[in-house]
Amino acid sequence: xxxxxxxxxxxxxxxxxxxxxxxxxxxxxxxxxxxxxxxxxxxxxxxxxxxxxxxxxxxxxxxxxxxxxxxxxxxxxxxxxxxxxxxxxxxxxxxxxxxxxxxxxxxxxxxxxxxxxxxxxxxxxxxxxxxxxxxxxxxxxxxxxxxxxxxxxxxxxxxxxxxxxxxxxxxxxxxxxxxxxxxxxxxxxxxxxxxxxxxxxxxxxxxxxxxxxxxxxxxxxxxxxxxxxxxxxxxxxxxxxxxxxxxxxxxxxxxxxxxxxxxxxxxxxxxxxxxxxxxxxxxxxxxxxxxxxxxxxxxxxxxxxxxxxxxxxxxxxxxxxxxxxxxxxxxxxxxxxxxxxxxxxxxxxxxxxxxxxxxxxxxxxxxxxxxxxxxxxxxxxxxxxxxxxxxxxxxxxxxxxxxxxxxxxxxxxxxxxxxxxxxxxxxxxxxxxxxxxxxxxxxxxxxxxxxxxxxxxxxxxxxxxxxxxxxxxxxxxxxxxxxxxxxxxxxxxxxxxxxxxxxxxxxxxxxxxxxxxxxxxxxxxxxxxxxxxxxxxxxxxxxxxxxxxxxxxxxxxxxxxxxxxxxxxxxxxxxxxxxxxxxxxxxxxxxxxxxxxxxxxxxxxxxxxxxxxxxxxxxxxxxxxxxxxxxxxxxxxxxxxxx
Numbered sequence: 001x002x003x004x005x006x007x008x009x010x011x012x013x014x015x016x017x018x019x020x021x022x023x024x025x026x027x028x029x030x031x032x033x034x035x036x037x038x039x040x041x042x043x044x045x046x047x048x049x050x051x052x053x054x055x056x057x058x059x060x061x062x063x064x065x066x067x068x069x070x071x072x073x074x075x076x077x078x079x080x081x082x083x084x085x086x087x088x089x090x091x092x093x094x095x096x097x098x099x100x101x102x103x104x105x106x107x108x109x110x111x112x113x114x115x116x117x118x119x120x121x122x123x124x125x126x127x128x129x130x131x132x133x134x135x136x137x138x139x140x141x142x143x144x145x146x147x148x149x150x151x152x153x154x155x156x157x158x159x160x161x162x163x164x165x166x167x168x169x170x171x172x173x174x175x176x177x178x179x180x181x182x183x184x185x186x187x188x189x190x191x192x193x194x195x196x197x198x199x200x201x202x203x204x205x206x207x208x209x210x211x212x213x214x215x216x217x218x219x220x221x222x223x224x225x226x227x228x229x230x231x232x233x234x235x236x237x238x239x240x241x242x243x244x245x246x247x248x249x250x251x252x253x254x255x256x257x258x259x260x261x262x263x264x265x266x267x268x269x270x271x272x273x274x275x276x277x278x279x280x281x282x283x284x285x286x287x288x289x290x291x292x293x294x295x296x297x298x299x300x301x302x303x304x305x306x307x308x309x310x311x312x313x314x315x316x317x318x319x320x321x322x323x324x325x326x327x328x329x330x331x332x333x334x335x336x337x338x339x340x341x342x343x344x345x346x347x348x349x350x351x352x353x354x355x356x357x358x359x360x361x362x363x364x365x366x367x368x369x370x371x372x373x374x375x376x377x378x379x380x381x382x383x384x385x386x387x388x389x390x391x392x393x394x395x396x397x398x399x400x401x402x403x404x405x406x407x408x409x410x411x412x413x414x415x416x417x418x419x420x421x422x423x424x425x426x427x428x429x430x431x432x433x434x435x436x437x438x439x440x441x442x443x444x445x446x447x448x449x450x451x452x453x454x455x456x457x458x459x460x461x462x463x464x465x466x467x468x469x470x471x472x473x474x475x476x477x478x479x480x481x482x483x484x485x486x487x488x489x490x491x492x493x494x495x496x497x498x499x500x501x502x503x504x505x506x507x508x509x510x511x512x513x514x515x516x517x518x519x520x521x522x523x524x525x526x527x528x529x530x531x532x533x534x535x536x537x538x539x540x541x542x543x544x545x546x547x548x549x550x551x552x553x554x555x556x557x558x559x560x561x562x563x564x565x566x567x568x569x570x571x572x573x574x575x576x577x578x579x580x581x582x583x584x585x586x587x588x589x590x591x592x593x594x595x596x597x598x599x600x601x602x603x604x605x606x607x608x609x610x611x612x613x614x615x616x617x618x619x620x621x622x623x624x625x626x627x628x629x630x631x632x633x634x635x636x637x638x639x640x641x642x643x
Contacts, residue, residue, distance in 0.1 A: 001367045035089040049083045056080055066094040067117055073525055098153050116149035133163035133181050167222040200266055201226045202362035231591035234268035236356040250360045255283035284318055286401050295366050297598045298320045311352050312379025319368040327515050328601055328620040333369050336486055336514035343571045346478030349510040351380050365449045367595035372404045374510055376424040385502040390447035392636040395424040398496040411449040413456050455506050459547050464556035471506045477560045479508035480548050486517035487531040492545035518627050527630035573632050580625035585618045592617035
């Protein structure tokens with residue numbers, strides 16, 4: 001009986017176990033199954049895999065008029081990662097597609113239709129049609145401007161207007177400019193400037209004439225690019241404009257009146273280059289304007305402060321012609337200004353100087369020296385102050401070219417042949433801008449006149465003790481050595497600047513106008529001899545410096561010059577070696593030669609006196625180096641023994 005009961009129990013337990021296993025699907029076997037429902041006739045076979053194993057989505061199903069939007073589980077997006085523990089069924093999600101149809105309307109288009117889902121960002125093709133400008137895609141009579149697809153099919157038709165094509169021929173393979181397609185008479189501007197290594201676009205021409213971009217012509221036209229081949233030097237482009245915006249010639253520019261201009265700096269370090277800065281432009285200088293032939297000096301006044309070559313931003317800059325009195329070296333001002341900046345630390349302020357190729361209205365105009373304009377400003381002669389009424393910052397220039405009203409624009413000092421032009425305070429500050437009254441301004445001019453007079457009175461009387469009470473001796477010593485070293489004919493004639501700090505002494509500087517120096521000077525062009533501080537220059541109308549002739553007769557000043565020269569002499573020689581050597585000649589001869597091909601000194605032409613213009617410049621530059629070193633050696637001997 002007991003055996004029967006035990007057998008029955010075992011049978012019932014076995015049946016229960018079987019039933020439980022059947023209810024668990026494949027779980028107890030360690031696998032599960034994914035089943036797919038596509039809502040289409042396309043069937044996707046179920047996938048059975050080990051629980052926890054990596055799983056991947058099947059190929060996407062397709063449904064006409066719809067875009068597959070992923071698989072869902074219980075209405076939520078499903079991410080394929082690992083096999084779940086239980087069997088699941090995934091359903092395909094679909095988004096309805098709507099069609100855009102494109103009718104080119106007589107033109108050509110790269111596709112006839114496109115399909116998008118509702119709200120999807122759409123992309124419209126750009127059709128083409130000869131002699132027509134595309135005006136947009138239209139749905140019926142309305143311009144289609146939607147950026148997202150509506151929930152409906154849309155038929156679009158291209159709109160057109162008659163147009164003219166302006167094409168551009170760069171003449172260089174690989175450089176292209178997109179044509180301009182506009183109706184006749186439409187206002188247009190020049191296209192973007194194409195880039196070409198070693199060149200810059202000067203202008204576009206048609207039938208050999210410079211093309212002005214105003215309005216679209218009456219018929220198709222192809223313009224040809226005119227390229228400028230650049231040298232190794234930076235290029236300054238100046239486009240002159242009338243008040244109406246039309247191009248005007250450089251010949252119409254005067255020293256009296258500014259004209260509009262657009263200025264760009266190219267072919268230089270990326271951080272220095274700029275495009276299309278508006279500015280005012282006019283002539284400047286005296287000798288360069290009257291004695292240098294067609295190549296003249298100019299002044300630039302930017303509409304907004306502009307930094308050039310990393311210098312302090314300012315509106316005011318100048319370009320110097322560098323050809324006064326047939327300066328075949330183009331280097332005298334360049335060397336003097338940079339020597340003052342780098343060697344003469346007794347001179348607080350000296351203008352920057354950079355050679356630049358200048359192009360005016362797209363045509364080469366010559367090599368110029370781009371300099372900071374001498375003026376009172378931060379980064380220049382930084383002495384501007386509201387200190388006191390009269391004891392403010394002053395900048396004056398001893399100059400033979402003075403003009404205007406005495407006591408306003410200039411003042412005279414007893415014993416001197418010429419006058420002092422007032423640069424700061426600016427006469428315009430009261431005459432036009434009304435910053436101060438006329439009486440206040442005249443009181444300031446009277447103050448600086450009296451102060452300068454006392455300085456010169458002490459110097460001419462050879463009262464060095466009084467002179468050093470009123471003047472900064474170090475600056476006057478350094479300025480004398482700089483002028484004497486170069487044998488500057490203008491020291492006692494023009495462009496000799498002085499400034500006074502608020503509450504301080506009178507300083508000499510900044511140095512300016514060194515083109516009439518060395519063997520280009522008036523009178524004694526030998527590297528020997530005391531020149532500036534010696535006597536009247538008998539061969540010219542210019543006089544030597546009354547100031548320095550007198551000061552050098554005082555033991556205090558002459559001893560200071562000797563001591564200072566012994567410090568400066570090796571630095572000066574090193575500077576000359578760094579700035580006049582074979583590497584410099586090689587780097588600059590192309591640009592220098594190009595300048596003299598356009599602006600040859602009198603009696604000097606290409607192929608004359610040393611070969612090409614570039615070769616001639618190298619010859620002249622080497623001669624200048626020889627002269628400067630001989631000058632330094634002579635001063636070494638002279639001032640070591642006599643001063």
